[in-house]
Amino acid sequence: MLKSRIITASILLLFLLLFMFVLPSVWWQGLVVVTVMQATLEWTKLARLSSRISYIYSALSLLIMVALLWFYPEKPFDTLAIPHLFIYAVSAVLWLIIVPAWMIAGWRIQHPLLMCLTGWAIIIPTGLAMLDLYSISPLLLLFLLCLVWVADIGAYFSGRRFGKHKLAPRISPGKTWEGVIGALLGVTLYVVLVWFLSPLHEQHLPVLLLAAGWWVGLAVIGDLFESAIKRQAGVKDSGALLPGHGGLLDRIDALTSTLPLAALVILLQQMS
Secondary structure, three states: OHHHHHHHHHHHHHHHHHHHHOOOHHHHHHHHHHHHHHHHHHHHHHOOOOHHHHHHHHHHHHHHHHHHHHOOOOOHHHHOHHHHHHHHHHHHHHHHHHHHHHHHHOOOOOOHHHHHHHHHHHHHHHHHHHHHHHHHOHHHHHHHHHHHHHHHHHHHHHHHHHOOOEEEOOOEEEEEHHHHHHHHHHHHHHHHHHHHHOHHHHOOHHHHHHHHHHHHHHHHHHHHHHHHHHHHHOOOOOOOOEOOOEOHHHHHHHHHOOHHHHHHHHHHHHHO
16 A cells, blocks of 8 residues: 555656646646546545536536636736635635534535535635646745645654544544644654755745644645545545545645645735
């Protein structure tokens, strides 16, 4: 299991670096569209949508992404700040207010329309954030992606070695508070290392560490929410696309709750 996870993750990383730093930007845009569509297909199964509704939902999702790319400018924050701000604000409301209440109350909402809207509020802002953050700096996007991956690795190994106290046993029995601590430690070491070796040393380290801690919290919320949806759907994984990892949503669940909010903060900074 661990071997297959490592092999799959290594291949994915190589492809990601190729699309981000070697191929023209249009390839990255294409990869984002493919990512959004695969995540949408997996969401239709988790939401238990009928075949007819799934086709319509997937087609509308594709139209949304095509529209975003059609109007996508060279500098999105200069000309489309308000529409992008609105999309990220929807994501912020979802992850900071609705999702915590959803999980605390243990809601089991299966109405097709509500599940469709939730899926869009999760997936579309993530795709847009991947485009916006890449347009600002591929290195910035890679730094943010690595934050999530380091947190995931730290949580995985720390939870397996020391995990005793369950984080949310009704939602995901395998996740522990020791895993969260491992994620925080891993992210802290990562941020300090990058701070010393990159232009980030111009920033205040305590502020960066505080932001990284908040980032881990958002990642945990995204991870737990997908686990709650999978438990509601009665499945272990969102799919079987990635050996050792499950579906694509299983791999990007923490990104859906972090990248849009990072893009929101940067957008507000750009506008100020």
